[in-house]
Amino acid sequence: MNRKLDYSSVWKDTQAQLNAHREGVGAISGLFLFVPDWVSRLFAGQPDLVDASTPAEILAAFQVYYAENWLTLLPTGLLSFFGAVAIYVLLTRKDLATIGSALGKALALLPFYFIVQLAGGLVTLAGFLALILPGMYLAGRLTPLGVVAVAETERGFSGAITRAWDLTRGNGWSIFFLTLVVALVASLTAMIIGMVVGLVCRLLAGAQGVPFVETGVDAALGAVIATLMVSLSVAIYRKLAAD
Numbered sequence: 001m002n003r004k005l006d007y008s009s010v011w012k013d014t015q016a017q018l019n020a021h022r023e024g025v026g027a028i029s030g031l032f033l034f035v036p037d038w039v040s041r042l043f044a045g046q047p048d049l050v051d052a053s054t055p056a057e058i059l060a061a062f063q064v065y066y067a068e069n070w071l072t073l074l075p076t077g078l079l080s081f082f083g084a085v086a087i088y089v090l091l092t093r094k095d096l097a098t099i100g101s102a103l104g105k106a107l108a109l110l111p112f113y114f115i116v117q118l119a120g121g122l123v124t125l126a127g128f129l130a131l132i133l134p135g136m137y138l139a140g141r142l143t144p145l146g147v148v149a150v151a152e153t154e155r156g157f158s159g160a161i162t163r164a165w166d167l168t169r170g171n172g173w174s175i176f177f178l179t180l181v182v183a184l185v186a187s188l189t190a191m192i193i194g195m196v197v198g199l200v201c202r203l204l205a206g207a208q209g210v211p212f213v214e215t216g217v218d219a220a221l222g223a224v225i226a227t228l229m230v231s232l233s234v235a236i237y238r239k240l241a242a243d
Contacts, residue, residue, distance in 0.1 A: 005174040005239065013235035014228070017091050024090050024099045029227045032083025036076035038219035042211070044069035082106060084230055085113050085150065091234045092151035109150055116149040116160050140176030141168045146230075147237040167240040175236060182232055183225070190221035 018025060047065035052058045066073060086106035089096065096102045120142045128135030145164040148155070155163055168175055197217045201210040 005171045005178065005236070007174075007178055010178065010232070010235045010239050013238060014231045017231050017234060018227070021090055024102065025087055025227060025231075027099060028083055028086045028090065028103070029223050032079050032086060033223035033226050034219050036079040036083075037222050038216055040072055040076040041215035041219055044072040080226075081114070082110060084146075084226065085110055087227060087230045088113075088147060088150040088234065091231060092147060092237075106150075109153065112153065112157075113146065113149045116157060117146055119157070119161065120145045120164075136176050137172045140172040140174070140179070141165060143175045143179060143233055144168065144237040144240065147234050151237070167237065171240065178236070179229070179232065183229060186225045186228055190218075190225060193221060194218050 044065075047061050049058060049061050052061045086103050089106045089109065090099070090102045093102065093105060096105055124135055124138045124142060126135075127138040142161075142164055144167055145160065148160045148163045148167070152160065152163060194214070194217060198209060198214050201214055202208075204210070
């Protein structure tokens with residue numbers, strides 16, 4: 001039986017990974033997470049949810065948003081997805097000496113990673129649709145799935161899911177609440193920074209603000225959060241695999 005997850009050691013490992021690979025992670029995050037998100041925010045904006053109050057209305061608003069902006073959202077989304085895989089590769093594959101080799105490996109792994117993550121996402125979604133609590137628990141149990149798909153590709157599709165499930169036995173809720181707290185704190189911090197930047201831009205430029213700057217700051221903060229969550233999941237995987 002796996003030992004209970006040590007939050008302190010996981011967080012220290014997360015920081016250590018980001019520090020050890022800061023140049024490579026920074027380059028990949030900047031090029032494949034920050035830039036696509038910035039372009040998306042500039043040209044596609046955000047869904048109009050002002051008058052959406054029910055789940056059906058929110059879903060309809062997102063459908064309209066994606067239908068009107070898919071030419072921008074599709075390529076930028078694919079680039080961001082690839083960037084996340086590349087960071088996974090960089091943090092887990094010690095046999096790759098350069099950023100270029102990590103990007104090449106990530107490109108080769110992209111279809112397999114997508115299928116594995118899609119399966120995990122559908123399982124988790126089913127849990128949320130059935131009842132909220134099963135979805136939360138499944139999200140915790142399958143958190144290392146993406147890391148396993150990259151670090152242990154030899155296991156194949158079913159082996160990756162089984163491996164993630166075995167690693168997280170006894171730690172499903174611990175993992176879920178750890179990732180939830182980190183995501184909430186990071187998102188709240190980003191929201192406050194974004195509000196301050198927006199306020200300054202409106203004070204300087206009037207009611208219209210400075211969209212180029214505001215969207216750039218939001219995209220940069222989003223890239224930082226995405227990179228942090230990827231590194232956190234790698235640290236969780238490393239801790240559980242070591243135990």
